[in-house]
Amino acid sequence: MSSAPLLEVVDLRVEFETESGPVTAVDGVSFVVDDGSVLGIVGESGSGKSVTMMSVMGLITDPNARITGSIQYRGQDLLALDRDGWRGIRGAEIAMIFQDPMTSMNPVYRVGWQIAEQINAHTSLSRKDVRVRVLELMQQVGIPDAEQRIDDFPHQFSGGQRQRLMIAMALSCRPRLLIADEPTTALDVTIQAQILELIQTLAAETEASVVLITHDLGVVAEMADTVQVMYDGRIVESGTTATIFNDPRHPYTWGLLGSMPRVDRPRPERLTTIPGAPPSPHDRQPGCVFAPRCAHHQPACDVSPPLTERTGDGHLDACILPLDEREPLRAAVISPTGAEHER
Amino acid sequence: MIAFALRRIASMIVVLFALSVIVFLIFFATPGIDPARQMAGRNATPETLAAIRSNFGLDRPLPVQYLTMMDRIVVKRDIESYSNRGVQVIPQIIAAAPVTFSLVFGAAVIWIFASISIGLLAASLRGTIWDPLLMGVSLIGVALPVFWLGEVANLVTQQRFHDTFLFSWVPPLGYVPLTEDPIGWFTHLVIPWLVLSVLFVGFYARVLRSDIVNSENEDYVRTARSKGISERRVLIRHQLRTSMITFVSLFGLDFAALVAGGALLVEVVFGLPGVGRLTYLSLAGLDLPVIMTTVLYGAFFIVVASAIVDILYAFLDPRTRTA
Numbered sequence: 001m002s003s004a005p006l007l008e009v010v011d012l013r014v015e016f017e018t019e020s021g022p023v024t025a026v027d028g029v030s031f032v033v034d035d036g037s038v039l040g041i042v043g044e045s046g047s048g049k050s051v052t053m054m055s056v057m058g059l060i061t062d063p064n065a066r067i068t069g070s071i072q073y074r075g076q077d078l079l080a081l082d083r084d085g086w087r088g089i090r091g092a093e094i095a096m097i098f099q100d101p102m103t104s105m106n107p108v109y110r111v112g113w114q115i116a117e118q119i120n121a122h123t124s125l126s127r128k129d130v131r132v133r134v135l136e137l138m139q140q141v142g143i144p145d146a147e148q149r150i151d152d153f154p155h156q157f158s159g160g161q162r163q164r165l166m167i168a169m170a171l172s173c174r175p176r177l178l179i180a181d182e183p184t185t186a187l188d189v190t191i192q193a194q195i196l197e198l199i200q201t202l203a204a205e206t207e208a209s210v211v212l213i214t215h216d217l218g219v220v221a222e223m224a225d226t227v228q229v230m231y232d233g234r235i236v237e238s239g240t241t242a243t244i245f246n247d248p249r250h251p252y253t254w255g256l257l258g259s260m261p262r263v264d265r266p267r268p269e270r271l272t273t274i275p276g277a278p279p280s281p282h283d284r285q286p287g288c289v290f291a292p293r294c295a296h297h298q299p300a301c302d303v304s305p306p307l308t309e310r311t312g313d314g315h316l317d318a319c320i321l322p323l324d325e326r327e328p329l330r331a332a333v334i335s336p337t338g339a340e341h342e343r
Numbered sequence: 344m345i346a347f348a349l350r351r352i353a354s355m356i357v358v359l360f361a362l363s364v365i366v367f368l369i370f371f372a373t374p375g376i377d378p379a380r381q382m383a384g385r386n387a388t389p390e391t392l393a394a395i396r397s398n399f400g401l402d403r404p405l406p407v408q409y410l411t412m413m414d415r416i417v418v419k420r421d422i423e424s425y426s427n428r429g430v431q432v433i434p435q436i437i438a439a440a441p442v443t444f445s446l447v448f449g450a451a452v453i454w455i456f457a458s459i460s461i462g463l464l465a466a467s468l469r470g471t472i473w474d475p476l477l478m479g480v481s482l483i484g485v486a487l488p489v490f491w492l493g494e495v496a497n498l499v500t501q502q503r504f505h506d507t508f509l510f511s512w513v514p515p516l517g518y519v520p521l522t523e524d525p526i527g528w529f530t531h532l533v534i535p536w537l538v539l540s541v542l543f544v545g546f547y548a549r550v551l552r553s554d555i556v557n558s559e560n561e562d563y564v565r566t567a568r569s570k571g572i573s574e575r576r577v578l579i580r581h582q583l584r585t586s587m588i589t590f591v592s593l594f595g596l597d598f599a600a601l602v603a604g605g606a607l608l609v610e611v612v613f614g615l616p617g618v619g620r621l622t623y624l625s626l627a628g629l630d631l632p633v634i635m636t637t638v639l640y641g642a643f644f645i646v647v648a649s650a651i652v653d654i655l656y657a658f659l660d661p662r663t664r665t666a
Contacts, residue, residue: 108584
């Protein structure tokens with residue numbers, strides 16, 4: 001075994017050529033996923049978090065896309081793979097769960113067949129053994145009466161059950177890395193926790209690493225070991241979950257945390273909002289991507305601040321504010337003094 | 344399943360009844376259309392017309408005429424042609440049906456294979472020059488009038504180049520039954536098959552290609568790709584399979600319409616004595632019993648085909664199956 005990390009992404013850039021010029025969806029993103037870890041990627045819609053991980057799966061098929069940088073899986077350069085090379089990675093080494101379980105399965109095939117298709121692609125088990133494995137997987141993800149339901153069609157299952165089936169499919173070949181792209185966004189709140197717990201348990205059992213893409217900070221706090229916050233195609237802050245939640249350093253992260261209701265803090269009169277709207281990737285300006293919406297914007301922000309480690313604990317942020325000046329600014333956003341609920 | 348069949352049969356009876364009434368009214372009750380005048384020829388005397396009318400029962404009330412005709416078509420099956428007295432219509436149709444079936448069946452085989460191949464090829468070659476090229480050729484195929492194409496094919500294979508090695512095997516126009524001479528059956532029909540299928544190959548290839556290209560954005564295609572199966576398998580087992588739903592429902596109805604007489608132009612151009620040609624001749628001579636019978640025959644096939652399409656549809660798309 002080499003000492004290369006499970007997944008190492010360096011300076012990943014994804015550009016789409018459009019009629020109105022090139023659009024940069026991912027702008028120089030670098031990160032590492034270690035064996036057995038859970039990485040949470042947080043950001044709003046359009047921040048590039050899905051595109052980043054779709055690139056890792058080689059699922060960006062748009063002929064107008066241009067992907068540069070490097071994506072190494074156990075030291076193997078994924079961007080250099082051809083169509084056939086991807087087949088050994090997808091499903092076997094890296095698997096993915098998608099956002100909408102209602103449309104993620106082919107409506108015309110039985111669910112057992114669809115799970116078996118993936119197993120058949122990577123193993124040479126006999127028909128009977130594959131079926132046994134599919135049943136085992138369905139039971140593992142908590143489908144009741146798996147024997148009866150293995151030959152049902154996707155539309156005969158509820159949304160939560162379909163997501164369970166997608167998890168069964170993703171884990172069928174014991175991948176080392178599981179990418180979950182907003183796996184609970186399309187589900188009922190009551191089902192969300194069950195699905196997340198299932199992902200967590202099964203990933204732990206198979207010792208798979210997980211990259212969890214979400215815009216739900218609660219989910220990240222619950223599951224992730226490390227967190228990276230993305231905004232407009234860049235990582236603006238990353239670190240361990242504890243440091244991100246206890247000592248957030250980037251004003252965008254403050255905004256995200258401040259806009260989230262918390263039960264462990266005094267309840268503010270009203271939640272803070274981040275003024276403005278996410279920028280259009282068409283008119284990207286040099287400098288800090290968050291500057292146009294940042295309350296602490298200074299002229300120096302127009303030169304892009306690099307993602308910098310300031311305290312030697314792996315906590316990176318891309319903000320030029322001096323570290324010691326940030327505390328009071330942050331307090332104003334996350335727990336506004338005087339705005340506490342007192343009656 | 345039984346309920347489905349019963350519903351289908353009931354709706355078939357209703358459709359056939361309504362169609363027969365409409366066709367009957369068009370030819371018997373529309374002012375200016377007079378079968379007696381047609382049969383009597385030009386400059387017939389009023390006496391001749393009256394004689395023909397009473398002879399053929401055209402002077403009786405319309406409902407009686409309708410019922411008599413339907414009785415002779417459906418129950419007694421001994422209805423006779425107006426133009427050729429004494430010639431029964433039903434045996435004529437029974438003799439013509441195998442010709443039409445042979446023509447349409449062969450063309451259908453060609454159009455299924457060719458359109459799926461072209462559609463798949465164009466979809467998988469998207470982004471290269473071949474895709475628009477194939478689609479352009481298909482569009483030309485759709486745009487060519489079938490009677491013109493048929494005449495050109497005849498001109499080339501029967502006259503201009505008939506004596507060259509390319510087309511010397513082409514027999515004269517006409518039809519040879521499969522049971523009598525299988526090779527003759529094939530050589531007589533292969534040019535009509537190709538001519539008839541050109542329009543459908545072009546149309547179906549275009550529909551299929553656009554369905555496949557659209558399915559590229561479907562989530563289940565992304566899922567299929569993420570499983571690590573080959574691109575070829577993604578294309579054929581996932582994209583093509585779901586695109587076949589539209590293809591098959593279109594096919595069922597087109598096939599039925601052709602069997603019902605829609606291949607008329609090709610039959611006439613190639614001198615094939617099929618149902619379409621029979622309809623054409625009966626229309627030209629206002630031979631009402633034949634028109635009525637061929638219309639009912641055609642309607643029957645279309646209704647049956649749409650029932651088959653519905654069953655196939657449930658088979659192809661499990662979501663439409665009800666418990």
